[in-house]
Amino acid sequence: xxxxxxxxxxxxxxxxxxxxxxxxxxxxxxxxxxxxxxxxxxxxxxxxxxxxxxxxxxxxxxxxxxxxxxxxxxxxxxxxxxxxxxxxxxxxxxxxxxxxxxxxxxxxxxxxxxxxxxxxxxxxxxxxxxxxxxxxxxxxxxxxx
Amino acid sequence: xxxxxxxxxxxxxxxxxxxxxxxxxxxxxxxxxxxxxxxxxxxxxxxxxxxxxxxxxxxxxxxxxxxxxxxxxxxxxxxxxxxxxxxxxxxxxxxxxxxxxxxxxxxxxxxxxxxxxxxxx
Amino acid sequence: xxxxxxxxxxxxxxxxxxxxxxxxxxxxxxxxxxxxxxxxxxxxxxxxxxxxxxxxxxxxxxxxxxxxxxxxxxxxxxxxxxxxxxxxxxxxxxxxxxxxxxxxxxxxxxxxxxxxxxxxxxxxxxxxxxxxxxxxxxxxxxxxxxxxxxxxxxxxxxxxxxxxxxxxxxxxxxxxxxxxxxxxxxxxxxxxxxxxxxxxxxxxxxxxxxxxxxxxxxxxxxxxxxxxxxxxxxxxxxxxxxxxxxxxxxxxxxxxxxxxxxxxxxxxxxxxxxxxxxxxxxxxxxxxxxxxxxxxxxxxxxxxxxxxxxxxxxxxxxxxxxxxxxxxxxxxxxxxxxxxxxxxxxxxxxxxxxxxxxxxxxxxxxxxxxxxxxxxxxxxxxxxxxxxxxxxxxxxxxxxxxxxxxxxxxxxxxxxxxxxxxxxxxxxxxxxxxxxxxxxxxxxxxxxxxxxxxxxxxxxxxxxxxxxxxxxxxxxxxxxxxxxxxxxxxxxxxxxxxx
Numbered sequence: 001x002x003x004x005x006x007x008x009x010x011x012x013x014x015x016x017x018x019x020x021x022x023x024x025x026x027x028x029x030x031x032x033x034x035x036x037x038x039x040x041x042x043x044x045x046x047x048x049x050x051x052x053x054x055x056x057x058x059x060x061x062x063x064x065x066x067x068x069x070x071x072x073x074x075x076x077x078x079x080x081x082x083x084x085x086x087x088x089x090x091x092x093x094x095x096x097x098x099x100x101x102x103x104x105x106x107x108x109x110x111x112x113x114x115x116x117x118x119x120x121x122x123x124x125x126x127x128x129x130x131x132x133x134x135x136x137x138x139x140x141x142x143x144x145x
Numbered sequence: 146x147x148x149x150x151x152x153x154x155x156x157x158x159x160x161x162x163x164x165x166x167x168x169x170x171x172x173x174x175x176x177x178x179x180x181x182x183x184x185x186x187x188x189x190x191x192x193x194x195x196x197x198x199x200x201x202x203x204x205x206x207x208x209x210x211x212x213x214x215x216x217x218x219x220x221x222x223x224x225x226x227x228x229x230x231x232x233x234x235x236x237x238x239x240x241x242x243x244x245x246x247x248x249x250x251x252x253x254x255x256x257x258x259x260x261x262x263x264x265x266x
Numbered sequence: 267x268x269x270x271x272x273x274x275x276x277x278x279x280x281x282x283x284x285x286x287x288x289x290x291x292x293x294x295x296x297x298x299x300x301x302x303x304x305x306x307x308x309x310x311x312x313x314x315x316x317x318x319x320x321x322x323x324x325x326x327x328x329x330x331x332x333x334x335x336x337x338x339x340x341x342x343x344x345x346x347x348x349x350x351x352x353x354x355x356x357x358x359x360x361x362x363x364x365x366x367x368x369x370x371x372x373x374x375x376x377x378x379x380x381x382x383x384x385x386x387x388x389x390x391x392x393x394x395x396x397x398x399x400x401x402x403x404x405x406x407x408x409x410x411x412x413x414x415x416x417x418x419x420x421x422x423x424x425x426x427x428x429x430x431x432x433x434x435x436x437x438x439x440x441x442x443x444x445x446x447x448x449x450x451x452x453x454x455x456x457x458x459x460x461x462x463x464x465x466x467x468x469x470x471x472x473x474x475x476x477x478x479x480x481x482x483x484x485x486x487x488x489x490x491x492x493x494x495x496x497x498x499x500x501x502x503x504x505x506x507x508x509x510x511x512x513x514x515x516x517x518x519x520x521x522x523x524x525x526x527x528x529x530x531x532x533x534x535x536x537x538x539x540x541x542x543x544x545x546x547x548x549x550x551x552x553x554x555x556x557x558x559x560x561x562x563x564x565x566x567x568x569x570x571x572x573x574x575x576x577x578x579x580x581x582x583x584x585x586x587x588x589x590x591x592x593x594x595x596x597x598x599x600x601x602x603x604x605x606x607x608x609x610x611x612x613x614x615x616x617x618x619x620x621x622x623x624x625x626x627x628x629x630x631x632x633x634x635x636x637x638x639x640x641x642x643x644x645x646x647x648x649x650x651x652x653x654x655x656x657x658x659x660x661x662x663x664x665x666x667x668x669x670x671x672x673x674x675x676x677x678x679x680x681x682x683x684x685x686x687x688x689x690x691x692x693x694x695x696x697x698x699x700x701x702x703x704x705x706x707x708x709x710x711x712x713x714x715x716x717x718x719x720x721x722x723x724x725x726x727x728x729x730x731x732x733x734x735x736x737x738x739x740x741x742x743x744x745x746x747x748x749x750x751x752x753x754x755x756x757x758x759x760x761x762x763x764x765x
Contacts, residue, residue, distance in 0.1 A: 033201060037221070073286035080283050083275070086330070093275035094330040129232045136239055159446075166435060179438055186445050193453055216452075219401050223445060226408045230438050233415055237431045244424035253428050260425065264569070264637060 011053040018046040036115035040122025075121025151192040158185035170250040274327035274340040277311040285385035294377035301381040305357040312350040335459035341398030345756035363731040364510035387413040418507040429502035436499040443486030450479035490523035494557030504576035509620025517613035532760040541593040550591035557584030562699035571636040600676035603753035607669035611661040614735035621724025643716020659704035661739040669742040
């Protein structure tokens with residue numbers, strides 16, 4: 001892959017913007033189409049893109065396996081944590097109304113953290129799936145399939 | 146007839162997907178069929194939820210007609226489930242290929258039966 | 267007190283949280299501790315709910331404080347709490363057992379993933395049971411199914427992989443049928459809340475989409491239940507899955523699916539639609555009888571002990587659906603109580619079989635020492651294990667004094683209510699088939715000469731949970747106040763009147 005100069009240059013140029021776009025989709029989810037799921041996939045896509053150009057081993061140094069597993073566990077915990085916070089603040093499970101001084105702000109805060117959890121888990125899962133499949137070598141070469 | 150073309154497409158996808166799952170012996174092709182089959186359900190939910198001229202349900206003074214958001218959310222969930230099923234199915238296919246050296250169902254069944262006979266002997 | 271009010275949510279959330287924690291901790295002992303704690307907490311919540319329902323009737327919990335039918339509602343009635351008890355109780359017993367069991371069946375570096383998947387599977391099963399929202403049922407069904415496919419695929423034999431794949435295809439088709447059915451219902455009623463749906467469906471009962479929904483749901487759920495002709499995925503999945511997984515699945519997964527079927531039939535569509543206007547009882551009666559006879563008959567000729575009892579599970583499912591097909595108070599009560607009684611008996615048997623596998627692995631006799639030749643004279647080597655299997659087997663047959671007798675007795679009562687004596691004969695005849703396959707084990711273990719007579723029992727941490735269930739299947743045969751009491755209450759709640 002090291003000879004593909006155009007790919008490498010374009011990749012280096014694009015990946016920061018893909019990451020930025022993921023953040024935009026994440027935080028614009030309150031006001032328009034977007035949200036954690038899409039943002040998480042875009043985030044993972046940036047890493048997958050990096051892995052395709054610079055090789056899987058380099059990508060694994062940027063985002064190591066333990067980080068991926070931590071991400072997919074932490075996202076679910078953040079989501080469930082928001083739900084449990086509702087209980088501790090005197091509401092029901094996943095009750096956003098009690099998360100802040102008034103109901104509207106509570107809704108904002110609740111959905112914000114839930115979307116963070118979703119984004120973290122989704123990008124973690126997508127990367128995990130990618131790593132798992134990409135790291136499997138061919139048994140007898142490609143012509144065997 | 147033409148009023149219901151979306152349902153006709155739904156039924157076509159459903160039946161063809163199910164047919165592929167049953168008729169094909171290749172594990173990957175089966176998964177493709179399964180995916181098509183699941184896609185038909187997405188269509189079934191989404192089509193009645195979309196209103197002509199309706200917009201995304203974010204309240205704004207400029208719009209008065211909104212599409213029903215609930216089916217869209219449900220299908221987003223169903224798509225995620227579909228992706229997870231697909232990923233798991235493909236992962237199993239990879240492992241089966243590593244363990245059996247084949248992803249043809251006939252071949253796998255043959256090897257399984259041979260192993261069973263070896264056990265009972 | 268405040269925590270008690272949130273028991274319905276905690277019931278599902280605690281096992282759910284335990285799964286990612288297990289992944290995060292990575293160490294197998296820590297993962298074991300977390301997931302077991304989650305399961306025990308869920309069991310405690312289930313007990314609390316069971317007591318609460320007994321005192322104050324139906325509990326409704328609004329997730330996110332959105333009132334139903336807009337928000338998702340968790341709804342606990344007699345039947346729900348009974349099934350919750352079974353599922354979380356089985357998980358609490360199987361998890362401590364699995365620590366020693368998977369040591370010999372799953373590579374060590376995968377143990378934490380096993381516990382995480384177990385936690386997720388438990389979450390899915392509990393969620394399916396407790397939720398009052400139709401689409402939520404599908405989501406939890408898929409959570410439990412996907413983790414189940416992984417758990418089965420963890421088996422040592424490579425056939426575990428193909429069994430898991432086959433189950434994935436069949437299970438996904440079943441789940442998609444269920445979403446289709448729910449989709450039709452949603453299109454016709456405009457609601458996903460089961461209670462609300464039940465009210466709105468009255469006006470459009472005989473419309474074609476509703477009947478199509480009923481058909482799709484019946485076929486889809488029957489796939490997950492493993493009703494006779496749709497059981498193909500079950501024998502291999504049970505045979506090649508790790509022993510602890512087999513025990514948990516056999517005791518809970520199909521049972522929760524039966525619960526969902528009961529929920530849709532009696533709480534949503536209503537018995538007048540399902541049983542009076544359509545030929546569904548006749549079809550179900552036929553399939554149940556086929557299952558009872560064909561599957562039990564096939565079981566007799568199996569050479570692998572685990573597969574023998576897997577086929578027996580298909581046959582036992584036949585008894586449960588037979589009770590449903592009667593559409594009577596006693597029939598429904600028999601189904602519900604058999605869910606529980608069969609669950610603990612079959613759970614005990616598969617746990618004990620796991621002990622045989624573990625002892626065999628320790629002695630280094632190679633994988634799966636479960637063919638009948640290898641079992642010869644087993645009672646001298648593993649007396650406690652064999653005796654346990656025999657007692658639980660008696661419960662499968664339905665011998666008086668065991669739990670299985672209670673459910674069979676009510677099935678026979680229901681058949682006599684209908685005046686169908688030939689059905690009574692059929693139930694007794696199929697029990698004879700059960701005698702035959704249990705006898706095969708007895709004959710091999712007790713009456714054949716042993717190759718060696720060295721006593722080599724399974725480890726205590728595996729024997730204790732298994733024997734707890736064995737004793738349970740005797741206890742619930744003698745003291746039926748919890749099981750039968752709940753089942754009668756639940757049946758009354760669902761059907762409305764005592765005969």
